[in-house]
Each structure stands twice: as C-alpha cells, then as structure tokens.
Amino acid sequence: MLPSCTRCSLPATIRTVLKSASGLTASDPASDPASMSTLKGWIKSIRGHKNVSFISISDGSTYEPLQAVYRGVLGPEYSIGASVQLTGKLQPSRGRQEVEFLISKSSVLGPCDTMEYPIQKKNLPTKVLRDHAHLRFRTTQTTALMHLRDGILRDWHDWFESNAFTYIHTPVLTSSDCEGAGETFSLSSNVFPDRVNLTVSSQLHLEAPTHAVSRTYTLSPCFRAEPSATPRHLAEFYMLEGEVVVDTLDGLMDVVEDGIKSTLKSMLRGTTDRSERLRDALLAIRSSDVVRDTMADLNTTMYEPFARMTYAKAIKILTKHHAVTPFNHPPIPGHGLSLEHEKHLAADRPIFITHYPAAIKPFYMLPADNDTVACFDLLLPSLGEIAGGSLREHRLSHLEASLPSEEYAWYADLRRYGSIPHGGWGMGWDRWISWITGVDNVKDVVAFPRWVGHCKY
Amino acid sequence: MLPSCTRCSLPATIRTVLKSASGLTASDPASDPASMSTLKGWIKSIRGHKNVSFISISDGSTYEPLQAVYRGVLGPEYSIGASVQLTGKLQPSRGRQEVEFLISKSSVLGPCDTMEYPIQKKNLPTKVLRDHAHLRFRTTQTTALMHLRDGILRDWHDWFESNAFTYIHTPVLTSSDCEGAGETFSLSSNVFPDRVNLTVSSQLHLEAPTHAVSRTYTLSPCFRAEPSATPRHLAEFYMLEGEVVVDTLDGLMDVVEDGIKSTLKSMLRGTTDRSERLRDALLAIRSSDVVRDTMADLNTTMYEPFARMTYAKAIKILTKHHAVTPFNHPPIPGHGLSLEHEKHLAADRPIFITHYPAAIKPFYMLPADNDTVACFDLLLPSLGEIAGGSLREHRLSHLEASLPSEEYAWYADLRRYGSIPHGGWGMGWDRWISWITGVDNVKDVVAFPRWVGHCKY
Numbered sequence: 001m002l003p004s005c006t007r008c009s010l011p012a013t014i015r016t017v018l019k020s021a022s023g024l025t026a027s028d029p030a031s032d033p034a035s036m037s038t039l040k041g042w043i044k045s046i047r048g049h050k051n052v053s054f055i056s057i058s059d060g061s062t063y064e065p066l067q068a069v070y071r072g073v074l075g076p077e078y079s080i081g082a083s084v085q086l087t088g089k090l091q092p093s094r095g096r097q098e099v100e101f102l103i104s105k106s107s108v109l110g111p112c113d114t115m116e117y118p119i120q121k122k123n124l125p126t127k128v129l130r131d132h133a134h135l136r137f138r139t140t141q142t143t144a145l146m147h148l149r150d151g152i153l154r155d156w157h158d159w160f161e162s163n164a165f166t167y168i169h170t171p172v173l174t175s176s177d178c179e180g181a182g183e184t185f186s187l188s189s190n191v192f193p194d195r196v197n198l199t200v201s202s203q204l205h206l207e208a209p210t211h212a213v214s215r216t217y218t219l220s221p222c223f224r225a226e227p228s229a230t231p232r233h234l235a236e237f238y239m240l241e242g243e244v245v246v247d248t249l250d251g252l253m254d255v256v257e258d259g260i261k262s263t264l265k266s267m268l269r270g271t272t273d274r275s276e277r278l279r280d281a282l283l284a285i286r287s288s289d290v291v292r293d294t295m296a297d298l299n300t301t302m303y304e305p306f307a308r309m310t311y312a313k314a315i316k317i318l319t320k321h322h323a324v325t326p327f328n329h330p331p332i333p334g335h336g337l338s339l340e341h342e343k344h345l346a347a348d349r350p351i352f353i354t355h356y357p358a359a360i361k362p363f364y365m366l367p368a369d370n371d372t373v374a375c376f377d378l379l380l381p382s383l384g385e386i387a388g389g390s391l392r393e394h395r396l397s398h399l400e401a402s403l404p405s406e407e408y409a410w411y412a413d414l415r416r417y418g419s420i421p422h423g424g425w426g427m428g429w430d431r432w433i434s435w436i437t438g439v440d441n442v443k444d445v446v447a448f449p450r451w452v453g454h455c456k457y
Numbered sequence: 458m459l460p461s462c463t464r465c466s467l468p469a470t471i472r473t474v475l476k477s478a479s480g481l482t483a484s485d486p487a488s489d490p491a492s493m494s495t496l497k498g499w500i501k502s503i504r505g506h507k508n509v510s511f512i513s514i515s516d517g518s519t520y521e522p523l524q525a526v527y528r529g530v531l532g533p534e535y536s537i538g539a540s541v542q543l544t545g546k547l548q549p550s551r552g553r554q555e556v557e558f559l560i561s562k563s564s565v566l567g568p569c570d571t572m573e574y575p576i577q578k579k580n581l582p583t584k585v586l587r588d589h590a591h592l593r594f595r596t597t598q599t600t601a602l603m604h605l606r607d608g609i610l611r612d613w614h615d616w617f618e619s620n621a622f623t624y625i626h627t628p629v630l631t632s633s634d635c636e637g638a639g640e641t642f643s644l645s646s647n648v649f650p651d652r653v654n655l656t657v658s659s660q661l662h663l664e665a666p667t668h669a670v671s672r673t674y675t676l677s678p679c680f681r682a683e684p685s686a687t688p689r690h691l692a693e694f695y696m697l698e699g700e701v702v703v704d705t706l707d708g709l710m711d712v713v714e715d716g717i718k719s720t721l722k723s724m725l726r727g728t729t730d731r732s733e734r735l736r737d738a739l740l741a742i743r744s745s746d747v748v749r750d751t752m753a754d755l756n757t758t759m760y761e762p763f764a765r766m767t768y769a770k771a772i773k774i775l776t777k778h779h780a781v782t783p784f785n786h787p788p789i790p791g792h793g794l795s796l797e798h799e800k801h802l803a804a805d806r807p808i809f810i811t812h813y814p815a816a817i818k819p820f821y822m823l824p825a826d827n828d829t830v831a832c833f834d835l836l837l838p839s840l841g842e843i844a845g846g847s848l849r850e851h852r853l854s855h856l857e858a859s860l861p862s863e864e865y866a867w868y869a870d871l872r873r874y875g876s877i878p879h880g881g882w883g884m885g886w887d888r889w890i891s892w893i894t895g896v897d898n899v900k901d902v903v904a905f906p907r908w909v910g911h912c913k914y
Contacts, residue, residue, distance in 0.1 A: 009708060010701070013621055013671065040702055042669065042875050059702075060670035061621060083668075083875040110851070110876030117874050134867045135874065137669035146666055150624040157611065161731070164470055164518060167607040171905040172629060172655075172678050173693050173912050187655075189642055191682050191692055192912045198629075198644075205905060205914065209603055211540075212499065212594035213517035214470065221629050221678065225648050235648055236630050244467070245497055245516075251466060274618070394567070410591045410914050417574050417592065418499050418540040419567030448628040448662060455630050455649045457662065457867050 012037045015061035021090040021099060035089045039066075039101070040109065042138060043082050048073060054095075057084060063144050063284035067093065068101040080120040081112030081138070123288065126444050133448055134457055144284035145445055149433055151278040153219070155263040155270075156240065163255075165215040165242060170202035172221060176407055185225045185235075198223035202241050203424060204364070204411055207392065210243040210422055211414050217242040219429060227452045231441040232339075232384075232431060236450040240432070243424035249374045249391055250308075252423040253352050256378060256387060257306050260350075264302045264436070282437065291438040297381050298436060300349055307351040311372070314345055314353050336360055337377075342384035352376045363402040364411075366391035366423075374423075383435045389425025469494045472518035478547040478556060492546045496523075496558070497566065499595060500539050505530060511552075514541060520601050520741035524550065525558040537577040538569030538595070580745065583901050590905055591914055601741035602902055606890055608735040610676070612720040612727075613697065620712075622672040622699060627659035629678060633864055642682045642692075655680035659698050660881060661821070661868055664849065667700040667879055668871050674699040676886060684909045688898040689796075689841075689888060693907040697889070700881035706831045706848055707765075709880040710809050713835060713844060714763050717807075721759045721893070739894065748895040754838050755893060757806055764808040768829070771802055771810050793817055794834075799841035809833045820859040821868075823848035823880075831880075840892045846882025 017037045041059035048054075053074045056065035068086055078084065086106045093100040114120060118132050119139060129136040136142045160167070173187070173196050184197040199205075202220045210216045222239045242259075246252050267278045285291060309317075318331035318341050327340050334357050337345070345351055355372040358365070365373035375390035393399045396415040403412060430442040443449040448457050474494045498516035505511075510531045513522035525543055535541065543563045550557040571577060575589050576596060586593040593599045617624070630644070630653050641654040656662075659677045667673045679696045699716075703709050724735045742748060766774075775788035775798050784797050791814050794802075802808055812829040815822070822830035832847035850856045853872040860869060887899040900906040905914050 009711060010620060010672070010703070015621070040671070040877065058669075060623070060672075081875045083877040109878065110872065110874075112875045113873070119874070134665040134870060137666040138875075143669050146623055146625060146670060149626065153624060154614065154618065157614065161611065163467060164472070166517070166603055167610060168603060168904055169606065169678075169695055171693060171907060171914075173680075173907050174914065175912050176914060185644055185646055185648075187642055187644060189682050191642070191684065191909050192907075193910060194912070196912050208591040208914075209594040209904065212515075212600050213603060214497070215467070215517075221626075223630075225646050227648065236628060238626055246467070254466060413591060415567065416570070417567075417576070418538045418569045418595075420497065420540040421566065447625055447666065450628060450630050450649075452648050453650060455632050455651070455653045457628075457632060457665075 012039060013061035014039060014041065014057070014059050014066045017090065017101075018062070018066070018099070036087060036104070037089065038085060038087045040083065040085050041066075043078060043080055043084060043112075044140075045080060046074070046078055053078070055084075057086065058140070058143070060143050060147075063140050063280055066101055067095065067097050068103050070103040070106065074106070075108075077108045077111050078106075079112055079114045081114070081117045082108050083110040083112075084108055126441065130443055130449070137447075141285055141288045141439075144281040145433070145437065145439070146447065148278060148281040148285065148437060149445070151274050151281065152263060152267055152433070152436070154274060155266045155278075156219075156259065158266070159259055159262045160217050160242070163215065165217045165244070166209070166213045168206060168209050168213075168216045168218050170199070170205040170218045170220050170241075172199050172223075173197075174199045174205070176204055176411070183224045183226045185223050200224060201239065201426060203243070203426065204408075206241055206243045206424065207411070207414055207422070210245065210424075211418065211420060214245045215242070216244075229452050231443070232428075232434075234430060234442055234446065234449055234451050235455075237442070237446070238429035239426045240429050241424065241426040243392075243422060245420055245422045246391075247421050249354060249368075249376065249423070252389060252391065252425065253306075253308065253354075253376055253378075256389065256425050256427075257352075261302055264298055267436075268298060268302060285437045285439065291440075301380075304349060306378070307349055308376075309345070309351060309353055310355045311353055311357065312355065314341075318344065334359065339384050342377075342379045343382065346379035346381050346384065348381065350381070351379050353379060361390070363404060364390075364392055364399070366393045367398075376425075378425075378427075380435055383431065385428075386431055386435065387425050387427035389423060391421065391423040394419045394421050469496060470518035471496060471498065471514070471516050471523045474547065474558075475519065475523070475556070493544060493561070494546065495542060495544045497540065497542050498523075500535060500537055500541060500569075501597075502537060503531070503535060510535070512541075514543065515597070515600070517600050517604075520597050520737055523558055524552065524554050525560050527560040527563065531563070532565075534565045534568050535563075536569055536571045538571070538574045539565050540567040540569075541565055583898065587900055587906070594904075598742055598745045598896075601738040602890070602894065602896070603904065605735060605738040605742065605894060606902070608731050608738065609720060609724055609890070609893070611731060612723045612735075613676075613716065615723070616716055616719045617674050617699070620672065622674045622701070623666070623670045625663060625666050625670075625673045625675050627656070627662040627675045627677050627698075629656050629680075630654075631656050631662070633661055633868070640681045640683045642680050657681055658696065658883060660700070660883065661865075663698055663700045663881065664868070664871055664879070667702065667881075668875065668877060671702045672699070673701075686909050688900070689885075689891075691887060691899055691903065691906055691908050692912075694899070694903070695886035696883045697886050698881065698883040700849075700879060702877055702879045703848075704878050706811060706825070706833065706880070709846055709848065709882065710763075710765065710811075710833055710835075713846065713882050713884075714809075718759055721755055724893075725755060725759060742894045742896065748897075758837075761806060763835070764806055765833075766802070766808060766810055767812045768810055768814065769812065771798075775801065791816065796841050799834075799836045800839065803836035803838050803841065805838065807838070808836050810836060818847070820861060821847075821849050821856070823850045824855075833882075835882075835884075837892055840888065842885075843888055843892065844882050844884035846880060848878065848880040851876045851878050 041057035044056040044065040053070045088103040368374040378387040433445040498514035501513040501522045510527040515522045545560040825831040835844040890902040
C-alpha cells in the first residue's frame with residue numbers, strides 16, 4: 001500500500017527528514033526555506049559551550065540520535081529526558097556525523113527532572129530497567145526491540161500470506177484447557193455459568209477452521225499459571241501457531257523450517273525499507289552489553305538444512321556423552337529432555353527431535369508406531385526448544401478412545417464430519433525474539449512482562 | 458515477500474489450480490500429464506447420474522466450489538461434508554462453469570454421516586450456526602468471513618506501517634483497569650500477589666511506548682464483564698488502538714479518517730491478489746440471507762469527507778428532531794447518546810461527534826474548555842459508534858489532580874519525565890467487520906464468540 005495519508009498531516013520524523021536530505025551537498029542549503037522541518041523528540045544527551053549547544057534527540061524513528069546544533073546557550077530545562085520541539089534544517093556537519101540539524105526555533109514540551117529521572121544513564125542493569133518497564137522504552141535498546149518485534153512479525157505475516165494461510169482470531173477465554181497440565185489460570189465471574197480458563201494454546205481452536213480453510217495460523221496471547229521464573233518463561237506470552245492439511249511429519253517440518261528461513265532471509269538480506277529498518281534495529285540491540293553473539297547462528301540457520309533426529313537416537317547420543325562428560329541430570333529413556341540436553345543436541349545447528357514416546361505427549365498426537373508419536377520439538381543453538389508440533393490424531397475412533405473428558409466432544413466432532421490428515425505447530429514468539437536478538441531473558445524483549453509475583457502496570 | 462516455500466511442498470489448492478489454468482482453451486488438454494493435480498477438500502454437493510457423477514468441492518481457497526466430474530458412479534461414502542482427495546485435471550466445462558475437474562482417481566479421506574451432519578443444509582439460521590461454531594467454518598459465509606478478517610487486517614497493518622506506526626504487544630493481564638467502570642474480569646491465583654484484571658483497553662499501556670516511539674498501535678483482545686447480549690457486544694472482543702504524538706483533535710481525527718478510507722479503498726479498488734480475494738469474500742458474504750445492503754455506505758465512506766459536529770450541536774439537532782418525531786429516549790444534555798441517537802446523527806454518512814461533557818468522560822482526556830474534553834466518537838450509518846478517541850491530558854499537575862488511585866502512579870510518570878502532547882483512539886474490530894460485511898451481529902463474525910452465559914469450546 002502506498003502512503004495514502006493525504007488528508008492527515010502527521011509531522012515529519014527524524015527518519016523522513018534524514019531520508020529527504022540524503023542528497024545533501026556540502027553547499028549550505030540554509031537559503032532554501034522549503035528545507036525547514038519541525039521535529040519533536042526526546043533529549044538523549046546535551047553539551048553546552050560558550051556560544052553553541054549540541055543536543056542529541058530521538059523520536060523513535062531511528063536508533064542513532066540526531067545531532068542538533070543551537071547557536072547560543074540553551075536553558076537548564078533542556079535536560080536529558082525532556083521532550084522538545086525543534087524547527088530548523090539539516091546542514092552538513094563539521095563533527096563526526098554526516099549531517100546536523102541547525103535549530104532556528106526551539107521549545108521544551110515536557111521538562112524532565114534530572115535528579116529523579118531513572119533512565120538518564122547509559123547501560124543500566126536489566127533489573128533496573130525491568131523495574132521501570134513503563135519508562136524503558138526510552139532506551140535505544142528497548143525502542144529498537146519494539147521495532148524489531150514489529151518488523152519481523154510483518155515478515156511472518158507476509159510469509160503466511162504467500163503460502164495461503166488465513167489468520168484466525170482464536171479466543172483467550174475457553175472452556176477447554178488443551179494440554180490439561182493444571183497450569184491454567186481460571187476465571188470466576190457471574191458472566192459465565194461454568195469455569196472458564198485463559199488459553200494455554202490456540203491449537204484445538206485453530207484445528208476447527210483448518211477443517212474448512214485448510215491452512216490457518218494465529219499469534220495469540222497464551223497463559224501459564226506456573227511458578228517458573230526462568231529466563232525462558234512468562235505467565236503471559238505470545239505464541240505463533242499454525243495448522244495445515246499435510247500428510248507427513250517431514251512435510252510439516254518443511255513448512256516450519258521454510259517459515260524460519262524465509263523470514264530470517266527477509267530480515268538479513270532483504271532490500272526493502274522494512275529490511276533496512278530491521279537490520280538497523282538488530283545492530284542497535286546487539287551493540288548493548290546484555291547481548292551474546294548470535295549473528296553466526298542466524299547465518300547458519302538461514303542457509304543450512306536443519307538436522308532431524310529421532311528421540312531414540314538423541315537419547316543414545318546423550319547417554320554416550322553423559323558417560324564421558326556428565327550432565328547435571330542423566331538422560332533417561334522415556335523421559336523428557338532437559339535444557340542442558342537440548343543445548344547439547346543443538347550445539348551447532350537447529351535440530352528437529354522427532355518421535356517422542358507417546359506416554360509423555362498429549363492425547364491429540366498421531367501415533368507413529370506402537371510407542372512413539374509423529375511429533376517434533378525444534379531446538380535452537382544456545383536456546384533449546386523454540387517450537388513444537390505434531391501430526392494430529394485424525395481418526396475418530398482412536399481420538400474418542402483417548403479424549404480426556406466430555407468437554408472435548410466438539411473437538412471429536414471435527415473428526416466425525418469430514419476428518420482430514422493434518423498437523424500443526426506452535427512457536428514461542430518472545431523466545432524467538434530473544435533468540436534472534438541475543439537478549440537472553442524474555443522479560444527484556446516483552447513490553448510489559450508478567451511472571452510469578454510480577455504483574456505491575 | 459515472494460513465495461519462498463522451496464523446500465516445503467504444500468499441495469495445490471483449488472485457487473492455484475484455477476489460476477494456473479486461466480488460459481485453458483476449448484481444446485482438450487487431457488493429453489498433457491503435467492496438468493494433473495491432486496486436491497483435497499470437502500464435498501459441498503453431489504449429483505449422480507447413470508454413468509457420471511458431479512461433485513462440488515471446496516478447500517477454503519475459493520468461495521465458489523469447484524465442480525468435479527467422475528465418469529462412473531461414486532459410492533455412498535461420497536456424501537456432503539466428507540473430505541476427499543481427487544487427482545485429475547481441469548477441462549473446459551459443458552455446464553454452466555467455465556471449467557470442471559475431471560477426476561481420474563479419488564478417495565474419501567474422512568466420511569461424514571449425513572443423518573447427523575448439522576451443516577449440510579444451505580442458509581441455516583444463525584442461531585443454529587452459533588450453536589455449532591466449531592463446524593460453521595464449513596459454510597461458505599463463515600469461510601469468507603475468516604478470509605475477510607484476515608485480508609483487511611493485513612491492509613490495516615500496511616497502512617500503519619506506511620505511516621510509521623510501530624505494533625506493540627500490550628498485555629492482557631493488568632493491575633490497572635483503564636476506564637474503571639467495574640466491568641472488568643478479575644483473576645485470582647497464587648502466581649500474582651495482588652488482584653489482576655483482564656484488560657478492558659490497551660490505551661494506557663500503549664501510551665508508554667508512544668513516549669519514545671511516537672506512533673504506536675495494537676490489535677489486542679479486550680474483555681468486558683458486562684451482562685449485555687446485544688448484537689454489538691461481546692465479553693471478549695478485539696480492539697484496534699493507536700496512540701500518536703499529535704497536537705490537535707482535528708489532526709487526530711484526520712489520522713483515523715485516513716486509516717478507514719485507505720483500507721476501504723485498498724479492499725474495494727486495489728489491484729493486488731489480496732484485494733481481489735477480499736472482494737470475492739465480500740461478495741460471498743453478501744450473497745447470503747443475513748446481510749443488509751451496505752455497498753453504498755462503503756462507497757460514500759471511501760470518498761466523502763466524514764462530518765464533524767460538537768456534542769452541543771448534536772444535542773440541539775436531536776432535541777429538535779425529538780420534538781417532531783420522538784425517540785424512545787429523549788436526548789438529555791450532559792448525558793451520553795443512545796444508539797437511536799447515534800443512528801440518527803449518522804443517518805447518511807460517517808460523523809465524528811466531538812467535545813463531550815467532561816463529566817461523562819474518563820480522567821485521562823484533555824479538557825477543551827471548562828466543561829468539555831477534546832474527544833470524539835466516530836459514528837457509522839446503521840451501526841452507531843465504531844471508534845472513540847481523545848487528546849490525552851499531558852500536563853502532570855492536571856493529571857495528578859484527577860488520578861483515580863495510587864495504582865496509576867506509573868501512568869503519571871509518563872508526564873513527569875518528558876511529557877508530550879498526544880492522542881489516541883480505539884476501534885472495535887469485530888464491529889468494523891460486522892459493518893463492512895453487513896452481518897448485523899458481531900457473534901457471527903467472530904470465530905468463537907463469548908457473551909453472557911456463553912463460553913463454549
């Protein structure tokens with residue numbers, strides 16, 4: 001869609017002003033009144049000299065603040081964190097920047113008490129920033145994280161659209177609880193006659209339209225009432241889930257692998273304005289302290305085939321390794337994998353672990369043989385599990401035999417009337433953002449994180 | 458993004474097969490083995506003759522089912538609602554369709570008991586369909602509604618991106634309650650120490666990043682624990698909300714008006730594949746019984762300026778009208794407008810009603826004068842209120858004087874440190890879909906509707 005805001009008159013941003021001046025030459029354009037712009041933003045830093053003041057301002061449209069110059073002395077109300085309105089024009093800079101904004105008129109819109117302002121220092125500890133989640137958007141890193149979440153989500157939407165998936169708004173309030181692990185939040189109210197839960201996964205609800213539309217997806221908030229406070233867990237998180245008419249587990253894994261590779265390629269190799277913004281955001285995030293080096297991981301992920309290995313083989317490899325270099329917890333056949341096991345298996349490339357024992361997986365997964373189900377977990381280097389999926393039990397009689405309760409009769413109906421082989425997957429959205437940025441803790445990539453004991457704002 | 462599913466091998470859809478054959482000529486292409494396709498879908502209708510059977514199948518990629526022809530007699534398991542896999546090729550049709558799919562091989566994937574199947578009849582009453590919300594996706598109308606929600610949402614995302622808005626995932630769980638109307642669902646759990654509510658609006662949370670990013674938006678589930686069961690209310694609904702650094706109420710209304718017009722134009726006049734799909738979906742929905750005529754409304758909305766009128770003037774007009782043709786409820790200065798008042802004011806075009814009395818509006822709205830606030834409600838013909846917005850009180854001392862409680866101290870902080878004039882709006886997403894499609898009840902445009910007494914599935 002072309003920019004169509006013909007009637008609305010949103011003001012210029014630093015980004016648009018810089019773009020429009022990308023051909024600026026060394027000759028002073030000060031005589032051209034058409035080049036005057038008015039910008040609003042927040043002061044990131046300020047330096048005063050005898051006859052000239054330099055202020056760096058940000059409006060969230062770029063990550064490198066714009067240097068503005070004022071020929072004179074600015075009052076003390078021009079402090080870090082204050083919002084300002086500046087009218088002026090770009091000129092070639094004599095400093096390190098290519099251009100600077102020569103201020104002809106300025107005013108403070110909102111002052112900021114520098115004695116009290118919690119965000120003025122650079123590189124504040126993440127703990128301090130989490131305690132001021134409502135203000136941490138004003139750090140370059142958090143601004144860039146919000147842009148990155150936005151841009152890569154758009155890339156995923158484009159990928160789903162190009163593969164004929166339809167976005168479905170699945171519900172948050174539900175009378176089912178999907179995996180039934182006792183980790184659901186429940187709601188008591190007199191609006192509904194029965195117990196209502198907050199959804200833990202949109203899968204079951206997404207399977208219903210898949211039986212008409214063939215390919216569906218959603219990005220929905222999900223909720224787990226677990227007391228876990230690890231860097232990978234939140235009480236409220238977003239999950240990207242897809243369901244698709246597909247025959248084989250390999251076919252399903254192909255879809256997931258393609259989605260991940262395509263969106264990474266779009267971000268890292270794309271030539272659109274969005275791709276450029278995404279790369280700028282990624283650089284801004286990665287230039288801060290809290291980030292580990294992941295750029296190599298992203299390149300490997302983008303180009304090389306993901307490994308695929310059965311659970312049985314994985315257990316063998318882990319057991320062998322454990323005999324030489326013990327894990328904290330030994331791998332036990334028939335049990336789930338722990339984080340250290342996952343990290344070992346995915347040490348150098350993404351890997352799908354398939355065919356877990358049926359006994360440790362939920363009722364809706366399609367059996368692969370007597371003991372295992374046609375499922376996968378996708379493990380990423382240094383993170384572990386990012387996504388899980390399976391073929392779904394599509395045979396009515398088998399499904400009915402394992403249905404947990406009467407409440408799932410509607411789910412069995414999907415197989416009663418025109419069942420179809422299909423499968424699906426869910427990917428933790430916040431973990432995904434954490435992994436591609438290298439920001440280790442999901443609490444730091446979410447606008448307002450909620451975890452055990454914490455639901456501020 | 459170009460289709461990039463090189464490794465994944467999702468099967469053909471009816472849409473892609475029809476597209477690839479759009480140049481099909483009257484000469485029989487049966488000798489070209491490359492034109493063979495395998496399709497999966499559901500039987501919408503079936504007719505058998507002595508030596509030939511005709512079945513119409515749908516896979517959700519088109520709204521007009523594909524006519525398939527089998528030279529022979531199909532068994533009774535080929536019934537309405539059954540899912541099938543068909544291999545064959547397109548050929549010019551001798552019937553009313555341009556093309557038909559000549560079946561060379563077929564199998565039933567999932568049978569469907571026609572004695573039990575609730576969806577086999579055409580034009581079922583909406584009540585019946587609501588009682589089978591998990592199966593109603595299999596009606597053409599609901600399939601088309603899901604496509605339409607998907608496509609127009611993408612158009613909105615594009616519009617926001619082209620205007621430099623950043624998408625923010627605002628939280629569902631909150632310790633604030635925004636409008637404080639006592640209509641919030643609350644959650645008791647031992648995960649959080651205090652009372653936690655389900656959000657009624659993302660506005661307050663969206664204002665925080667706006668103080669760094671300048672333009673933000675979200676489409677988030679919202680919850681109202683009200684016992685209302687009108688065609689316009691749900692207990693869980695989606696709201697499209699935006700916040701933007703802007704100085705004037707007119708400037709804010711310009712943004713909202715532009716968003717609505719731009720996305721409508723994209724749907725109704727666009728030349729992309731998505732626009733085409735949207736128009737097909739709209740036609741499919743509108744060709745069913747339950748739809749009133751709205752096409753004229755959409756054209757007016759797209760091209761003509763929205764009216765703008767103060768609340769004071771609106772009350773005068775309503776009072777004058779009431780004296781001649783009484784409303785059920787008289788308009789009363791200082792009170793809100795009822796639905797019949799809204800419909801009268803918006804009888805022939807969308808209208809913004811501005812400057813409501815401060816006494817009936819929430820604490821965060823910016824005063825316009827002694828008695829009114831700088832706010833608007835946007836009313837649409839035959840629907841009434843679709844959106845509401847305001848400039849926000851950005852002056853710390855004024856905001857602090859009206860803060861409802863200590864819990865909002867974080868919200869006051871946004872004004873304490875670099876406040877900035879700004880405003881925002883919220884638009885009921887499900888009402889919007891209801892209005893553009895002409896499907897009068899929001900319960901029928903939502904995948905799994907929840908309202909008082911109803912939280913099935």
